[in-house]
Structures are given as structure tokens and as C-alpha cells.
Amino acid sequence: MWLSATQISRFVRFGALLPMAHRLESGTPTATQAVRELVPVAEGVREAGICQGIFVKSGYTILLAELDTENQDTGYDSWVMAMERAEAFGRHALGCLPTNGDFWLKLARLHQATGEQPGEMLQFLNNSQLYAPAEPQVLAARYAFYGHLTEASLQLVGEIIANDVRAICSASGNDMRRFLAPPSQAVQRVINDVQPQCVVPRKPV
Structure with a gap:
């Protein structure tokens, strides 16, 4: 009661x-x-x-x-x-x-707005991926966020981006790819390296 x-x-x-x-x-x-x-x-x-x-x-x-x-x-x-x-x-x-991957991504976005620190981006995005590796909404939000990072941060989080690209380009990511915006140049470079046959957004069959 x-x-x-x-x-x-x-x-x-x-x-x-x-x-x-x-x-x-x-x-x-x-x-x-x-x-x-x-x-x-x-x-x-x-x-x-x-x-x-x-x-x-x-x-x-x-x-x-x-x-x-x-x-x-x-x-x-x-x-x-x-x-x-x-x-x-x-x-x-x-x-x-503390295991909510979306909250870690939101914290990364907040800290980027006040002055991006590559080390922080690595920590926050790593935790976001650790706790939400394939959750569609969080995965799509990370994909979009990568386009706003500086080159210094991109160099640190390259493997995190690669892991997300593999998830997005996997069979389970087929539906999600249809609704994603075209990738940023940085993400496209990773796609070319790790999943060169992957097309984002996915064209309707």
C-alpha cells in the first residue's frame, strides 16, 4: 500500500x-x-x-x-x-x-555543444555503444551524431564508428537503413573501408 x-x-x-x-x-x-x-x-x-x-x-x-x-x-x-x-x-x-546507452549519447551531445573534447567523446560514445550496440533509435542517433564531430574526435572513435557501420549494414539493419539520411563524409569513409557494398540509405527493393 x-x-x-x-x-x-x-x-x-x-x-x-x-x-x-x-x-x-x-x-x-x-x-x-x-x-x-x-x-x-x-x-x-x-x-x-x-x-x-x-x-x-x-x-x-x-x-x-x-x-x-x-x-x-x-x-x-x-x-x-x-x-x-x-x-x-x-x-x-x-x-x-548508468547502463542506458541513449543517456551516454545525450551527454556526448551536451558536451560537444559546450566545447568538444575528443577524450570525452571517446568515453561517452564507447559507453553508448557498449550499452546499446544495436538498439535502432540509439544506433541511428549515433550515426547522425558522427557527422558533427571534429577530425580529432573522429580519429579516436574510428573503431566505434566501424562497429556501428557493421550493425547498420548487417541483415538486421536492412529496415533501419531505408530511413537513414545519407552518411557524412567521415562515416562514408568508414563504410567504404569495412562494408564497401553497403548503401545508405538502402534503396527500396
Whole structure:
């Protein structure tokens, strides 16, 4: 009964995060103000030390969406505050779910936005691949992220990219390849080296 009451209390306090996160993840157009109104609720998940996956994942999605609404050039202070919130929540999320490959990738994206460090990219992307080697959404997100890395980082993460290319170009990756964007030059070089017969995106049969 105590656990049930606790769960009810969490849904009362944080339940609004779930449908908003679903809208954002599905690409449904969402008003910026609606996202910002839920930022304090998402912050509350971290402040309360909540580690339940549905609330952590939803809160993280909303804070990252808030960051996407900020403009570093025209509203630097607001962007910094949003970045700090997302970074703190990301650390909380990994403290709760350290084997979540998507969270490691999100942390890599955050750190790249504030100044890419090749060693960090290696650590974060290695963990992302370790814990989500073939999860389609995470694999596709890593594939897209590689196109934004500097040459210094690309040299360090070359084997990670090669492993992802092998997964994408495998038989189990056939369906996913149909929906991927054309590879960046860096990823195409890896494809040419390790899977030269692979075509991304895959042409319909």
C-alpha cells in the first residue's frame, strides 16, 4: 500500500511530463511555451532524487527540448542556464541508469555543444555503444551524431564508428537503413573501408 501511495504521488507530481515527452519524441509540433512550463516539473525529478525510468527519461527529453529552444547567439545567458539544467539532469539520469546507452549519447551531445573534447567523446560514445550496440533509435542517433564531430574526435572513435557501420549494414539493419539520411563524409569513409557494398540509405527493393 505504501508503494502504491508513493507511485500515485509521483504521477500526480510528475505525470504531465510523460505525454509531453511522447509528443517531442514522436516529432509532433509542440509550442515552446508548453515545453518551458514543464521545466520546473522536470527539475523536480532530479531535486527529489527520483530514479524511476519513465520520469527520468521524460524529464531529460523535456530539458533537452528546452535547450533546443534557446539561441546561444541572441540569448546567451538563457542558453547557459538551460545547458546547466540539462547537464545536471544528465548526470542524475546516468547515476540512476548508468547502463542506458541513449543517456551516454545525450551527454556526448551536451558536451560537444559546450566545447568538444575528443577524450570525452571517446568515453561517452564507447559507453553508448557498449550499452546499446544495436538498439535502432540509439544506433541511428549515433550515426547522425558522427557527422558533427571534429577530425580529432573522429580519429579516436574510428573503431566505434566501424562497429556501428557493421550493425547498420548487417541483415538486421536492412529496415533501419531505408530511413537513414545519407552518411557524412567521415562515416562514408568508414563504410567504404569495412562494408564497401553497403548503401545508405538502402534503396527500396
